[in-house]
Structure formats: C-alpha cells, structure tokens
C-alpha cells in the first residue's frame with residue numbers, strides 16, 4: 018500500500034495529495050466497466066479524492082463517478098465544478114443540485130467555480146456560502162484563477178473562505194511557481210494541480226525517462242513525485258486503466274535525490290518571470 022501524503026485544507030480536513038481525475042470518463046458505455054474499476058482501485062490505494070465537473074461529458078463523468086462510489090461515499094472526498102455561466106447566485110444552487118443527483122449523493126465535499134465568467138464573484142460566493150450553510154457542500158473553491166483573480170476574490174464578502182485553486186501545473190507548466198503558487202501557500206490555500214502528467218505528453222521526454230529508469234520507476238511516477246514534493250499541492254492524475262492508477266499511486270513511494278531534482282530543473286526550467294496562467 019503506497020504511503021500517500023496528505024494536504025490539510027483551511028477547514029482542517031486532510032485530503033490525499035494524490036487524487037483521481039475523471040475528465041473524459043463516462044463518455045462511452047464500452048469503457049464504463051474499466052473506468053469504474055480504475056476509480057475503485059484508486060480508492061483502495063488511498064487516492065480517495067475524486068475530481069469531476071458538470072462539464073465533463075455534460076454530466077456523464079458525474080454519473081460514472083456516482084456509480085464508482087456507490088456504497089463507498091464516506092471513503093471519498095468528492096470534488097465537482099460549476100460552469101461559469103451557471104455560477105449566478107441562484108444558478109449555482111441549481112447546478113449543484115443537478116450534480117448531486119447525477120452523483121447520487123446528498124453532498125459534495127468541495128465545489129469549484131470552473132473558470133471565471135460573466136457573473137460577479139460576490140454572487141457566486143454568496144451561492145456557495147448558501148450551499149455550505151445547507152450542508153450541500155463542505156467547502157468551495159475556484160479553478161483557473163491567476164493571482165489578480167485571487168486578490169479580487171479575497172476582497173469580496175466571504176471570499177477568504179476559498180478552500181483551493183485548481184490550476185494547470187506539471188513539469189512542463191511551471192509558470193505558477195513564480196508567483197501564484199507562493200501566494201496560495203502563504204494564504205494557506207492548497208493548489209490542485211490538474212493535467213499533472215500533461216495528458217501524457219511529457220512522458221516521452223528523454224531526461225524524464227532517464228531519471229525514471231535510475232529509480233526503476235516510470236516517467237509518470239517521477240512527474241507525479243515532482244508535484245508531491247511541493248507544499249500544499251494536490252495532484253489529480255486521470256487514468257481509466259486500473260494498472261496505471263496503481264502505477265500513479267506508486268509515485269508516493271519515490272525518493273528522488275537532490276541531484277536528480279536539479280537535472281529535472283535543467284530539463285524543465287522553473288519560471289524566471291511572471292507568466293500568465295495557462296489553461297487547458
């Protein structure tokens with residue numbers, strides 16, 4: 018059983034620093050069995066944070082997730098997201114209720130604004146706070162917010178209750194290390210790193226392959242270990258294959274030497290100046 022580190026949210030709740038993504042799941046009935054099996058395998062291994070969104074397959078990912086967690090709801094820290102155009106004061110309540118129905122549960126542990134849209138942040142936050150008071154969500158957060166968005170959020174009523182910012186972060190996308198990541202760490206707002214293996218694209222990098230081999234590990238494991246090494250960062254790799262979920266969980270047991278971290282810095286240089294937040 019891998020020893021998965023935890024990250025503490027502002028509420029004091031601890032969640033695993035390695036969770037499970039679900040984008041593209043639930044879209045084809047032929048794949049459902051393998052997808053459910055891979056999510057359940059992740060839960061067995063302690064990757065008990067599951068990330069979904071109303072956007073993914075227009076509800077299909079939430080439905081698939083609902084099936085995967087049937088009978089195991091209490092083991093799971095369940096995260097979903099609202100479309101920006103649904104994030105009005107009232108819309109956020111309706112969207113959340115629809116998500117709960119698809120997920121066949123009575124509560125989300127964390128509910129995120131998927132990215133910024135036309136509705137004022139005050140309204141979205143007021144809707145989130147109502148959901149929290151009613152017990153429909155445990156906490157709320159944002160996604161794809163750069164530092165200026167976070168500053169603006171902090172200034173709205175209850176904006177400081179934000180529990181996370183979910184952003185693109187992996188070896189090949191290190192821009193947030195310049196400012197957004199330290200800002201979030203200082204404000205004790207954990208960062209959820211999405212596309213942590215760059216959707217598979219970084220796995221062909223020769224230096225990553227070389228370092229992985231030295232540890233009898235895989236490039237995906239080293240890419241995830243890079244994120245696990247960081248304070249207050251939660252990585253949410255997605256895999257529809259149970260054996261790959263096992264592989265990803267194994268990242269928690271990797272101990273990379275300082276020399277190899279330096280080699281990774283040379284292959285994937287950290288930012289030297291402000292970079293606008295990238296999105297996928």
Ligand code: NDP
Pocket residue numbers: 037038039040041068069131160161183184210211212213214215216217220237238253254255256257258261262264265297
């Ligand atoms: P990931 O970086 O997690 O990569 C997923 C891809 O990599 C899949 O094609 C998967 O294939 C493959 N893969 C997974 N593990 C391995 C492995 N060990 N070896 C080789 N290939 C592997 O990308 P995602 O974009 O899916 O990001 C993760 C999650 O983050 C999403 O699923 C979603 O929940 C969230 N997200 C949030 C966004 C936001 O705007 N807030 C945007 C994008 C993602 P297979 O499934 O066939 O194994």
